[in-house]
Amino acid sequence: MTLAAPRPRAQERLFDAQPLRHPDATSTEVMTRRGWWLVVLNFVLPGSAQVVAGNRRLGRFGLGATLLMWTVLVLTGLFALLSPSVLFALATGSFIPDFLSWFRPLPLTIVQIVLLAYAALWVVLTIDTLRLVRLVRVGPIARIGMTIVSVGLLVLSGSGAAWAAQAAGTTRDAFSQLFAQSAAVVPPSDGYYNILLLGADSGEGRDSMRFDSISVVSINADTGATTITGIPRDMPHFPFAPGPMQDEYPNGHTGHANATCGWGSGINQLRTEVEICQDGNKLYPGTKERGSEPGIEATKDAAEGILGIQIPYYVLIDMKSFADVIDALGGVDINVQERLPKGGPAYDGQPVDDWAFGWIEPGQQHMDGDTAQWYARSRYTTSDFDRMRRQRELQEAVLSQFTPQNVLTHFQEVANSTTSLVETDLPQGLIAPTLVNLALKAKDQPVGTLELTPAGGVDEFDPDYAQVQQMVHDKLHPPTETESPAP
DSSP states (O other): OOOOOOOOOHHHHHHHHSTTTSOOTTOHHHHHHHHHHHHHHHHHSTTHHHHHHSOHHHHHHHHHHHHHHHHHHHHHHHHHHHOHHHHHHHHHTTTSOGGGGGGTTHHHHHHHHHHHHHHHHHHHHHHHHHHHHTGGGSOHHHHHHHHHHHHHHHHHHHHHHHHHHHHHHHHHHHHHHHSBSSOOOOOOBTTEEEEEEEEEOOOTTOSSOOEEEEEEEEEETTTOOEEEEEEOTTOOSOOOOSSHHHHHOTTOOOOOSSGGGOSSSOGGGHHHIIIIISOHHHHSTTTGGGTOOHHHHHHHHHHHHHHOSOOOEEEEEEHHHHHHHHHHTTOEEEEEOSOEEESOOSSTTOOHHHHOOEEEOSEEEEEOHHHHHHHHHOOTTSOHHHHHHHHHHHHHHHHHHOOHHHHHHTHHHHHHHHHHHEEEOOBHHHIIIIIHHHHHHHTTSOOEEEEOSGGGTOOSSSOOHHHHHHHHHHHHSOOOTTSOOOO
């Protein structure tokens, strides 16, 4: 007695009856029409061509992978719209506790691997689809067209997945390089996260790296409102917060006795003094392990003493690399108030026309990185206070153009230039979701500024630091409608 063959399932009988699986191979018209259907199916829904005309197991795997990718993309889009700070924290692993900080690059590594694997799967499915088409059975023109279209669609879709994988890897590497993985997060001080922002110029013609731009960014821990307080680089006789430099200068900074350690008592001389003429590592031990250096820590103590606020973090921007970021963003728009020379004199009193190798003309200008750098550096025909104003204008202009659309358009260039632009001790655990969330709150709010200059009521030769600290307090904590200002 022989057993009857098992009856095929209804779904399989349906597919077997379709001309896509069992076409009339003798008809060029039928095979051509079938071939175009398979090519379209492979692009619109990878894996579906195999389900209807080839290896169903491979097809189901391809369909499952495709549906999974679509689901992830939809969820990512929803998070980006509804909770971008959470999405950033998930991507960068900032939610992982400090004692497991070495696992933080893992999420983006997984994303990168999955994207590359899906791109490879799409290549396999496309090649298999061309096999299923049976190119020798279709018309000669269609044979060439199907091959070109299939390869073109594969390059279009595969390059998108490859770009996304590369972007994930670049983001992971940049985030790991820029921000400290295991540093502890310091809670806000008096309602603010305060960050020392240093602009150092190591460009051509400079004999050392000095902090030519010194300011403090104060971010309200509740609203994200941001205030930038500018400290003149030559501010003299300033006090220090409690620490080794206050022990060295209990009555305020007077400058080092050795003239090679600086050219006066200005705050921008501290790096040279501490790291060349003093034992900075003894004054501030363990700074390298914390992602800082003695000169920066001394400048933090000075800024705290001047402003009367706690400043646990710093961000150092190299102006030479700042030009690369501006170029990566496609330039920056600035309304120039006065004609400014590029370059600097070889000796005091040298006429401008003898040393200027170019000019920045008044009016609305679209600047490349080099021009923007000179806009921030130029001071020989104006004053340091004018230069402070221009640096603040440039900072705000770059921030206004640092939109998600602009960054995505130039993503690789911005990421690569940023890693050489910025040094910081900001911990990864503070960036996301805290600072990212505050940045989203602040994007529609104007940036407040406070310049400690004669125009702002501060004596440039003999500042009243009690007055300065009161000005800072009033700026960060303005009286409410129910309060009256202090007499």
